[in-house]
Amino acid sequence: MNPKSPGIRRLIRSCQVFGLLLALTPVGVSAQQVVVPAAAAAAPLPGADPPLEPIPTAAEQAAPAVAVRIPDYQSPGCPGCPKRSWGKAFIGTFGTNVAFNILNLTFRPDSRDEFKITPETWWSNLKYGYIFDDNNFQVNQFGHPYQGGMYFNAGRANGLNYWESAAMSAMGSFTWECCGETHRGSMNDFYSTTMGGMVLGEVFHRMAGLVRDNMATSGRTTKELIATAVDPVGGLTRLFNGEWGEVKANPPDQRPDSLGMSAQIGAIWRGAAGTLDQAKAYPYLALDLAYGDPIKTPAGKPFDAFQAQFVLGGGKGFSEFVVNGRLWGKALDDTPTSATRLQLTQGFLFLSNPAYDVGGQSVGMGVAYSKSLGSQTSLYLYGSGQFMPLAAISAEHVEVNERTYDYGPTAGASGLLAIRHQQESVLRLFYNSTYLKAVNGSGGNHAVQMFQALGSWPLSRRLSAGALVSFFVRNSFYEINPDTFTKYPESRVFLGVRF
Amino acid sequence: MRRIHLIAFVLLLAGAAPAIAQTASEPASAHPAGWWGGVGGGFSAIRFACEGCGEEQPVYESPAAVVAVGRSIGSRVAFGVEVGAAFPSSKNGLKVTASSIAGMARFYPSQSPFYVKFSLGLSRVRVALPGETPSEIRNGTGIAFGAGYDLRVHRSFALTPYAGWYMSAIGDIASGDAARHDVSWNTWTFGVGLTIF
Numbered sequence: 001m002n003p004k005s006p007g008i009r010r011l012i013r014s015c016q017v018f019g020l021l022l023a024l025t026p027v028g029v030s031a032q033q034v035v036v037p038a039a040a041a042a043a044p045l046p047g048a049d050p051p052l053e054p055i056p057t058a059a060e061q062a063a064p065a066v067a068v069r070i071p072d073y074q075s076p077g078c079p080g081c082p083k084r085s086w087g088k089a090f091i092g093t094f095g096t097n098v099a100f101n102i103l104n105l106t107f108r109p110d111s112r113d114e115f116k117i118t119p120e121t122w123w124s125n126l127k128y129g130y131i132f133d134d135n136n137f138q139v140n141q142f143g144h145p146y147q148g149g150m151y152f153n154a155g156r157a158n159g160l161n162y163w164e165s166a167a168m169s170a171m172g173s174f175t176w177e178c179c180g181e182t183h184r185g186s187m188n189d190f191y192s193t194t195m196g197g198m199v200l201g202e203v204f205h206r207m208a209g210l211v212r213d214n215m216a217t218s219g220r221t222t223k224e225l226i227a228t229a230v231d232p233v234g235g236l237t238r239l240f241n242g243e244w245g246e247v248k249a250n251p252p253d254q255r256p257d258s259l260g261m262s263a264q265i266g267a268i269w270r271g272a273a274g275t276l277d278q279a280k281a282y283p284y285l286a287l288d289l290a291y292g293d294p295i296k297t298p299a300g301k302p303f304d305a306f307q308a309q310f311v312l313g314g315g316k317g318f319s320e321f322v323v324n325g326r327l328w329g330k331a332l333d334d335t336p337t338s339a340t341r342l343q344l345t346q347g348f349l350f351l352s353n354p355a356y357d358v359g360g361q362s363v364g365m366g367v368a369y370s371k372s373l374g375s376q377t378s379l380y381l382y383g384s385g386q387f388m389p390l391a392a393i394s395a396e397h398v399e400v401n402e403r404t405y406d407y408g409p410t411a412g413a414s415g416l417l418a419i420r421h422q423q424e425s426v427l428r429l430f431y432n433s434t435y436l437k438a439v440n441g442s443g444g445n446h447a448v449q450m451f452q453a454l455g456s457w458p459l460s461r462r463l464s465a466g467a468l469v470s471f472f473v474r475n476s477f478y479e480i481n482p483d484t485f486t487k488y489p490e491s492r493v494f495l496g497v498r499f
Numbered sequence: 500m501r502r503i504h505l506i507a508f509v510l511l512l513a514g515a516a517p518a519i520a521q522t523a524s525e526p527a528s529a530h531p532a533g534w535w536g537g538v539g540g541g542f543s544a545i546r547f548a549c550e551g552c553g554e555e556q557p558v559y560e561s562p563a564a565v566v567a568v569g570r571s572i573g574s575r576v577a578f579g580v581e582v583g584a585a586f587p588s589s590k591n592g593l594k595v596t597a598s599s600i601a602g603m604a605r606f607y608p609s610q611s612p613f614y615v616k617f618s619l620g621l622s623r624v625r626v627a628l629p630g631e632t633p634s635e636i637r638n639g640t641g642i643a644f645g646a647g648y649d650l651r652v653h654r655s656f657a658l659t660p661y662a663g664w665y666m667s668a669i670g671d672i673a674s675g676d677a678a679r680h681d682v683s684w685n686t687w688t689f690g691v692g693l694t695i696f
Contacts, residue, residue, distance in 0.1 A: 086608055128554045129546050129685025130666050163576045167606045170617050170644055184554070187666040187683065191642050194617070363602075389619040389640050407668070409621065409640040439639040439668035440681045479671070 069300060070253045073159030080214050080249035082241065084159030092154025092233055093172040097180045100147070114182050121182040130177060132440040133186035136402035141196075141359030141392055142321065142350050144189050148173055148197015149204055150233045156205045157237035162198070162302040169197035188407055188440070191390045195361035199323050199348040202303045204231045206291060209254045212238075215247060256304065257297055260290035260423070264466075266494030268314040270355055274487040284314035284492070292326075295339050295370045299329030302346070315354045323348040324364075338371040347386065355488040356472060357405055358448070360391030366414075373419075382416040386434070393474070397442040397481050406441030410434050412448075424464055424498070428454040444478040456496060464496040530607045530614075530649070531577050531696050536568040537659060541690015543585040545597060550680040559595050561588035563688050567603065577605040581618055583665070585686060594627040594634065597686065599641050599665065612649035612657070618642070622667040624684070637682070639669030649694050659692040 071077045073084030104115045133140070151172025155165030173193035177185035208231035211223050224244045228235025238244055264286040269279040292305030299305075306325030312318055324347040333340040347362040366384025373379055388410040395406040412434030419427040430452040437445050450473070456466030472488040543563035547556050563586070569579020584598040601620025607613065622641035627634035645663025652658055668683040 129548065131548045131683055132668065132681065163572075163604065164606060164608070166604070167608070167615055167617070171615075174644065187642060187668065190666070191619075195619075389642065408670070437638070437670070439670040440683065443671040443680065 070251065072156070072161045072251075072301075078251050080251045080254075082157055082159045082237075082243070086158070086160070088237070088241075089155045089158040089160055089165075089168055090171075092158065092237055093151045093168045094175065096147075096150045096154060096172060096233060097176050100176070101180050115180075117179060117182055122179045125178045125185045128184060130185040130187040130190060132188050132407060134401040134403045135186075135189075137352055137357040137359065137392065137394070137405055138318075139402075140188060140192060141352075141357075142318075144173075144193040145196025145200050145348065145361070147176070148193035148195075149199075149201030150197075151193075152197045152201025153205050153231050153233045154237065156201065157231075157234040162202060165201065166194070166198045169201065170194040173197065188390060188392075192361060195346075195389075196348055199325060199346055199361065202325065203306065203308055203323055205234055206256075206303060206306075207231070207289075208234055209251070210259070212250075212254070214243070214250045217247060220245065253301070253304070256292040258290075258293045260288075261499045262288045262496055263499070264288075264494040264496045266492055268490060268492050270315060270353060270488060270490045272355060272488065274489065276489050276491060282313060282315040284311055284319070286311045286320075286494070294326055294329070294343060294368050295341055299326060299341075299343070302327045305329075316352060319351070319353050321348065321350040327363075332367070338369065340370075341368045342366075343368060345384070349391075356474065356486075357392065357394040359393075360388040360410065362386040362388045362391075362410075364414075377419065377421045380416070380418040380420060382414075384414050386410075386412045386414065388412075391434075391436055393436055393446055393448065395438070395442045395444060395446065395476060396484055397444070397478065400441075403441070406436065406438035406444065406446065408436045408438040408440070408445075410436040422458050424456060424458050424496075425454065426456055426458075428452075428456075430454075442476075442478060443480075444476050446477075447475040449473045462498045464498070466494055466496060468492040468494070530574055530612065531569075531571045531605075531694070532574075533696075534568075534570050535577065535579070535694060535696050537566070537692045537694040539565045539567075539659065539661060539690045539692025541661075541688060543686050543688040545585060545588065545595060545684055545686045547595075547682060547684045549682045552679070557590045559585075559588040559590055559593075561585045561595075563686075563690065565688075565690070565692065569603065569605075575607045577607075577614075579603050579605070581620075583688075585688075589627075594625075596625040597667070597684070598623050599643075599667065601641060601643060603643075605647075612651070614647055614649070616643070616645045616647065616661075616663065618644070622665075622669065624667070624669055624682075626672055626682075635672050637669035637672055639667055639683075641665055641667035645688070647692075655696050657694040657696070659694045661688075661690055661692060663688045 072081055074081045101115050101117065105112055148169045152165045152169040155168035160168065173190050177190050208227035211227040211230065213223055216223060221244065224235060224238065266284060267281040268284050269276050269281055271277065271279040287310045289308045294305045297305045303325040306323060308323045309320060311320035324345055327344045327346050329341055329343040331339070332342050343366055345364045345366060347364060349358060349360050349362065351358045364384045364386035366382055369381040371379045390407055391410045392405045392407055394404055398404055398406055412432060414430070414432040417429045418425045432450045434448045435445070436448065450470065452468065452470035454466060454468040456464050458464045468491065470490045472490070474486045476484045541563055543561050545559040545561065563584065565581060565583040567579050567581040569577055571577040580600065581603045582600050585596065587594055587596045589595070599620055599622040601618040603616060603618035605614045605616050608615065620641055622639045623636065625634050625636050643663055643665040645661060647659050647661030649657035649659050665686040665688065666683070670682065672679045672682050
């Protein structure tokens with residue numbers, strides 16, 4: 001797909017809307033202030049693919065493209081990239097912490113003592129070490145990763161690559177925990193800010209890149225403002241570097257070779273006690289983004305192919321954010337009608353609804369298989385295993401201030417089968433099984449399973465209608481308290497729009 | 500804790516001196532290329548925390564060892580697997596042995612051999628609570644970060660002073676009356692390793 005084609009341009013305009021919606025997500029002046037209204041929805045766990053992935057043609061499958069290494073900093077290979085500067089990346093990272101501290105001191109008078117930092121509070125936090133904190137799910141599992149994304153993008157905006165920017169994310173997180181607040185540092189925050197920040201930061205960095213246009217001479221400020229709403233640190237860095245008005249080439253890989261975006265609007269019924277009998281209907285809006293193609297897009301840089309799903313409503317204001325991006329990939333097999341890929345992935349999971357909360361940052365290894373079943377129909381299979389060093393899940397017997405969930409490492413496996421017709425998943429079956437050993441919270445162990453079936457049919461070139469049913473099952477085993485078995489069924493009906 | 504400060508200071512000097520000396524004449528790549536491995540030994544200080552235990556927990560000082568193997572990706576990033584252990588240490592009747600296995604990434608921010616490290620993985624701790632035998636073994640999760648300096652002494656070898664901070668959690672240790680809930684710990688490690696390129 002040609003990045004300059006009208007279709008891609010239309011998608012990019014749509015991304016501006018998507019970016020604005022993301023920017024309006026209720027993220028307050030700090031991770032501590034993220035407040036999300038109550039309630040929920042269920043979504044695919046990491047490994048699921050979005051419904052709008054383009055079908056690779058036989059010719060494309062037969063001749064897989066080779067990734068070309070393009071630098072992330074200004075150089076002959078990328079004259080439009082930002083100048084490389086570790087110093088400015090450090091300044092951006094520490095500046096973010098200073099800004100968060102000042103904003104909290106200014107706008108949170110009730111919590112001012114938490115942010116009156118001194119060298120004594122720094123030394124105390126370093127001396128006693130980090131512990132687990134008791135913040136609510138939204139703060140710990142979305143607010144902190146979002147903050148980590150800002151540190152990460154202080155690196156990306158200054159010409160650092162993905163892995164180098166990860167160091168910014170870790171450093172910003174560590175320094176915030178030790179020295180940005182007075183209370184004792186939190187190891188779960190350090191982890192989720194670093195790992196989640198890498199994922200969210202890269203996603204926002206790439207989404208902002210869809211909006212930015214270094215060659216634009218009209219409407220430039222509007223584009224930069226929208227991009228800044230999506231990627232605040234990146235936008236401010238460009239402003240300070242004079243890049244908002246500078247006309248120069250765009251980075252060659254600023255836009256992916258394929259881009260799919262869709263929205264679903266509909267209703268969710270989520271039941272309790274294993275039945276939908278008493279379930280109420282909640283409206284919801286889901287936004288799906290397929291950036292690159294895990295089969296067709298050559299594996300060059302981390303996240304040159306990723307899928308993201310963002311859900312508003314469904315019983316809560318903001319109920320889902322699921323991202324799965326490719327870190328590394330290898331072609332295992334290519335024939336004129338099929339392709340097989342091995343890929344290492346990094347994911348971000350945030351599911352928060354009235355029935356349950358699940359969140360974490362994963363690393364996974366999977367095999368993707370695509371086979372053409374006709375001129376407009378294809379089969380897609382994906383199997384993977386995932387590991388989350390520290391995931392969060394709602395559990396009984398955890399009531400520590402705002403916290404109602406366990407923390408622990410997980411191991412899991414997922415399987416996905418999708419039939420696609422006219423670039424739309426007309427059938428999708430997804431299963432995930434995950435085991436979590438709590439290391440902080442209830443002391444229990446949790447076996448979690450999710451099954452999801454989606455059916456959708458194109459009504460026109462852009463419209464589709466569909467339904468989804470899913471089951472979320474959690475078996476929890478406690479040493480002292482009785483074991484519990486919970487099952488949450490869910491159904492959705494929706495009207496889909498493809499941009 | 501004075502001992503920690505002294506060792507940290509000495510290691511900092513050990514790392515900084517050659518860094519300063521090499522600034523002007525550093526060869527283009529002083530980083531691992533391809534496969535690499537290393538062993539190291541030093542000193543660790545462990546401070547436990549648990550629900551309701553308060554901040555003033557004792558510090559367990561112990562010798563520590565680490566073995567790592569990995570492969571570099573490009574000139575600035577190296578990935579690997581790291582196995583670490585802090586040997587038995589006791590205080591107030593509580594005996595502790597801690598070990599870990601983790602996936603690790605090293606970042607070399609400049610041409611110099613200085614690196615920062617971040618790792619994620621699993622941990623295991625063997626704890627003998629006061630008056631309780633046998634000891635309890637618990638598995639958990641751990642996160643670490645640190646820094647080091649590959650001071651080349653040969654084309655294929657480097658002496659690597661390093662420092663790290665390891666955070667881990669293992670959950671509850673329920674053993675008779677001496678149960679502890681939501682146990683986690685912080686380990687500060689300083690040492691010198693031999694890195695093989």
